[in-house]
Each structure stands twice: as structure tokens, then as C-alpha cells.
Amino acid sequence: MAERVLLTGFEPFDGAAHNPSLAAARDAAARLQSQGVAAVAVELPCAFTDAGPALRAALARHEPTAVVATGLAGGTDRVRVERIAVNLQDARIPDNAGDRPVDRPVREGGPAALFATLPVKRAVHRIRSAGVPAALSLSAGSFVCNHVMYTLLDAPAPARAAGFVHVPWSLEHRPSPSEPALPAEQLARAVAEAALAALEGGPDLDVPGGALH
Amino acid sequence: MAERVLLTGFEPFDGAAHNPSLAAARDAAARLQSQGVAAVAVELPCAFTDAGPALRAALARHEPTAVVATGLAGGTDRVRVERIAVNLQDARIPDNAGDRPVDRPVREGGPAALFATLPVKRAVHRIRSAGVPAALSLSAGSFVCNHVMYTLLDAPAPARAAGFVHVPWSLEHRPSPSEPALPAEQLARAVAEAALAALEGGPDLDVPGGALH
């Protein structure tokens, strides 16, 4: 088949030794390969300046038809499928290169926001059906995750379906017992299901999924 | 002075008998007037079809230089100053007219998102300095609040500074004792401070305020 899936995850940041998003992306790629789907996982630097070029290099090299970028959302207890990336960089902590932008755009002159081209409701439905708690999200924040999602959707020759999935900490690597977490195996399953939703194509589900506020 | 402030709040919705946003807008207008600021509060219908025309009528009638629209965010425990409105209507519950759009744009062909022109960080700083818990927010949801915020920022002749503030339930009117809430007086104080931030003008504060995810 001509379908090619690109998954991305981040290197550790903020002093942590592990980033569950990279493990999830790699395990999800292995899952997809075992189902006969051509899939590759790529590690992105957690830095505003370097993440974009690394992502664009991966897009140029693999020419994927579907892309699911992933990142860690500490403090959350379910997988979040992001709907929208905003043209804003506003960092509460420095990135791995020591950069800490305040109210700068991702791309000067770019649109204020870009919607995921991944069928997000289909993705959430598939992830839940696979037994993993999941929800839609209307904000990917304003740190490097949002930056990568925006860059992905802003690419000159975008994949047919692209989106971003935030994962909680894994039970195996959470930094403290008070952090909400899911088993690493569930995180990988969720990322694989999001990729299958992207490959499936077709219109998104006609079900309500919004937030009241 | 030629400054004129328009505040808006919503009628009750989803079967409730009260909406703390309208009370907050009205009390804030009275506070501003007592400080010599020309301010008016207007009630908006909580309905996708009617809220826009009602808002545009108020803008035409009062020709405000600053606008702070407000709405209720049940389940939250602090005041939220919204940064961005998205061109998306996706409703989990029907509005007061029985309308329940799924994945429809606010304005067909409009930009994917619009940023508040209110100095949002200045507003949060003022609200906190007045003793009320407050935070920036990167999503106003996809219900009528977001619709109004988008419509406000999308207006042909927009106010010099316009934005949206979400308030929690008031202690006096919350529907159940498990709902987080703040005193009604604090909600009004917060809305008045947001309006003063809008009038103040000048660039926004150069402080980090983003979300990691």
C-alpha cells in the first residue's frame, strides 16, 4: 500500500529523564507495522527553534500520507485529541535550548489558528473503543507541542490527514505517585488508533463533541 | 471623557434560573459609573442564532471604545480571561432556542480564530491585584460564549479593545453545594477590572502566561 504513517514524540524536558510520548509513538509504530501498515516514529527536540526544522525534515524524508504528532500533558488522566493549533508561543518554562518566548507567533503573518485535518471525533471514538480514556481538546497550549502542531498543519505540502495527540504520564515513568497516569501500553494503543483513524479517511463523525466553556 | 464601555452577560440557560455573568456585568457597570466611567450592561440571549444580532445591535447603539463580554463557566473556581475565539460551533447541549450545531463555523469563510484585543495579561494582573483568583485561558469552548467572542472580534468596526471573561458560579446562586463558586461581588469586581484594563490601553504585560499543554 502507498499509505505511510509518520508518528512523532518528544525528547524529555524540564529536567525529566523520560518522555512517555516518544515511547508511545515508537510502540505505536511497531503495532502498526505488525498490522501491515508502513509506519515510522521520529523523535523531536523539545525546543522552539529546533522542533520545526526536525519535523519538516521528517516530512520531506518520509512523505507520509498521515501524521500523528504526540506530546506529554502532565497532570491529565486521559488521552487528548487536539482540534486546533494557535499561532502563539508563550512559555511558562524554558524549552530545552533555554528559549522562553513570550507572546510571539509561531510564524509571523500566519493564520491565527489551524484546525487538525485528522478526523478528531473518529479518533476519539476509536481510542475509547480500544479501552483507553480519551477526550477532544480545544487547546494544545502555547508551548512546543502547540508549536509542532501548528508547524505540521502549516506545512507547504501537508499530509492528507494530520493531527496531534496529548498523552498523560505513563504509570511506569511518572515523576511522582500523585501524577495521574495510564499504562504505557494504553498510550501506545491510543496513538495507533489515532493513526488508523487518519488512514481510514472519510468525513468525521456527526456527533457533538464541544466544550461549553 | 469619550470612553464608553460595553459589558455583556447572558440570560440563564440549560434550565437554570440565574446566570451569574449577567449580574456580574450589571454590577460591574454600576461600579464603573460610580468611578466616572460611562458604562452600560446588556443582556444577550443564550442562542446561536440570536446572540450575534443582539450583540451587533448593542455595538451599533453604544459605539463602545471597550467591550468585555462575559459568560458562565460552570465547574471552574476562578475568573478566566479568554485569549482566543475559534470559528467553530459544536454544542453538547441545546441552546435556549433548541439549536445544537455540530462542527459548524461561526462565520462561513471567517478566519479559523481571532485573538482578543483586550490586553489579557494586564487584565489578569488587575483582577488578581483586586483579590480575585484569575487565570488566562486559551479556549472559550465551542458553545455560545465562544460564538459571541468570535462575533465581537469579527465585527466590521471593532472596539479599540475587546475581549471575553468567563466567570464561575456565584456562591449566592450556585445550583448545588458541590459547584465551585466565588462571591458575586468578586465576579463583578473582576469584570470591572477587565474593563479598566481595556480602557488603560498600552501594550500588554511582557510576562509569560502560557499553558504547557
Add this chain to the structure above:
Amino acid sequence: MAERVLLTGFEPFDGAAHNPSLAAARDAAARLQSQGVAAVAVELPCAFTDAGPALRAALARHEPTAVVATGLAGGTDRVRVERIAVNLQDARIPDNAGDRPVDRPVREGGPAALFATLPVKRAVHRIRSAGVPAALSLSAGSFVCNHVMYTLLDAPAPARAAGFVHVPWSLEHRPSPSEPALPAEQLARAVAEAALAALEGGPDLDVPGGALH
């Protein structure tokens, strides 16, 4: 069979029109009866002075071998099986009789606390296996729910196994869309499973279930 199950739920309180605990107790009794288990559901008043006598009358009349008392825990999103009742009444809001005790004991001279005789870990395991989110809890509060649990475990001729289950709001009757909730059918299923755990007897599960703080 000589086994008899008594389930209790509360009347509405704090101005609400509905109490999901009573519906859950009644539906659970019907479920148990359809499985051949003798079960009865009783409504208790939500008042410190009246709840105890009403409970004792039900115990005298039905002479149950197992008792599961239930109450509403607004603001929670899963079923909670309570482990311990404390000899303390401290009310943030008035009960339905207008009584609002501050730091009074349930029974003057009674023990500081009483543990559930229901096998609480077995109950949580059964409820989760039935597809309903559930957790152990180390505090039933200091309002009428705790009062009833304490009174139940303090009874002169207690049932062989007795305990208390807190339920969230039901999706069908929650007072506002920001209240976390579960389907009413899940609440009833959970209460029935707790009763079956009580009937089952035997030692509790030897699995960790504590809270770090």
C-alpha cells in the same frame, strides 16, 4: 434463602428536586430481586435528628443480613465505597430540618470511628468488573451520610456486613451540565454489586487500596 438485603437512599436535600442515591437503591433492589435475592429499599430523611430513628426502624423491621446505605456525593465522578465513619457532625449547610450542628458527636461517648463491615475491596472490585468507575474512600464527610453510616455500624445488633456507598449525580438528573455524573443505570448496578459483595462473605481482598495522604 435467609439472606435479606436492606438498601437505603436519601430524600432530596439542599433545595434539589431529586436524589440519585434513592433511585439507585430502589433500582438495585429490583435488580437483586430479579436474581432471587430478597432485597428492600428504604428512603431516609436527610436530617440529623430523623435519619437515625428511620434507619433503626428499618433494621428492626427487615432484620437484614447485609446493609448498603447510599448517599449523594456531588462533584465526584465515580462511585465511592466508604471504609470508615467518624463520630463527628459538622455541617456546612443546614439539613432538611434546618439543623446545622458544629463539631457535635454522632453519639456522645461513642468510639471516634467505626470501620465498615462490608468487604470494601471486594465491593470495589465487583463494581469495576461491572464496568462502573469506583474507588475506596477514607472519609464519608461529616454531614448526614456519615451520620447514617456511623449509626448503622453502631447499631446494637448489627447486620453481618454493612457499609456505605457514595454515588455521583446521575446524568439524567444532575443540576447543571458542569456537574460530573454517571448514567443512573450504572449507579444502580454499583449498589447491587456492593450488596452482592456483602452477601458473598469471606475475607476481604488482600490487595493494597490505601491513600498516600
Add this chain to the structure above:
Amino acid sequence: MAERVLLTGFEPFDGAAHNPSLAAARDAAARLQSQGVAAVAVELPCAFTDAGPALRAALARHEPTAVVATGLAGGTDRVRVERIAVNLQDARIPDNAGDRPVDRPVREGGPAALFATLPVKRAVHRIRSAGVPAALSLSAGSFVCNHVMYTLLDAPAPARAAGFVHVPWSLEHRPSPSEPALPAEQLARAVAEAALAALEGGPDLDVPGGALH
């Protein structure tokens, strides 16, 4: 003066490099000393078997008139003054000695629970008046914190006023940016205020402070 305050905090646990409770106890002791109050801070091991003997040794050596033991409550965002300790050890993670008791009593044959002799509402009032978010709590969990609180209140010759305070992570040492936290200086201030409430004596405040569930 004959008043002597003993404060305790824990060594780090669960692989962390720091425990904010010990820093808070030490800084609070220094604050109290600077106000002319005799105060000492002692580090306790985070282990079921060793914590009790270490606490009893400190009580014997310092013969305090007031004791405030402290511990970390990761995942919380305010200081918690505990009202009650239960005769239960149930550990989700191993302690620092590798011990992981399931449903064992703190002291075989001891009372099911013991109430703090510290005036808990006075303590919360003082902490809040000092600008630190605080709340009463009806459960100290079933790990080593609860064990120490129970042992403290169960001591043969107890201090005139004794209690336990749970602190969140400090902003300075939290293990990840998604952990809720307060400035370390606020944690120390809170512990000092709790000790002053203990020294103050007199009846507790006659204000409602309970939990509905």
C-alpha cells in the same frame, strides 16, 4: 516560657530527592524562634517500622507542650490541617524500608481513630489570615503520614495540643511543572501558624467546617 514546640517533617520518599515537609518544619522552627518561641524541628524516616520509634524518641527528649507533625500531600494545591487519624495501614507504594502493609492496624487493639487535639479550625483560620490557602481535612490517608499522626495522638503522655499538617509540593522543588505547588516560604509560614494555634490554647472556633461527603 515553659512552652516548647516540636515540629516534624519527613525524609524524601518514593525516589524523590526532596521532601518539602522537612524544609517547612525547619523554616517554621526558625520563624518561631525568632519570635521568642522555643521550637525544634526533627526529621522522621518515611517508614512504617521506624517512624514511630523516632517520633517517640523526639517526644521523650524534647517534652513538647505542642506538636505539629507535617508531611507531603502531592497533587494538592493548599495546606491541609488534618482532623483525624485512623488505625489503618494500607500502602499503595512501598515505604523507604520496602514495607508495604495491607489493611494492618497502626496499633493492634488501639481505637479505630483519634482526633487531633490541636484546635484545627483556629489553625486554618490563622493560616488563611497569613495569606496561605488552607483547608480542613477529614482523612490523612493510610500511609506513613497517618501512621505518624495516629502514633502522636496515641502517645502515653501526649502533648497538650498535637496535630498534623499536610503540605503541597513547593514551587521550588516540585518534581514536574504539572504538580500543583505553593512557595516554600508559604509552607513554612503555614506550619508556624499551626504551631501558634496550638500554643494559643482555648476552645476551637465555633464555625462550621465539615465536608458534605
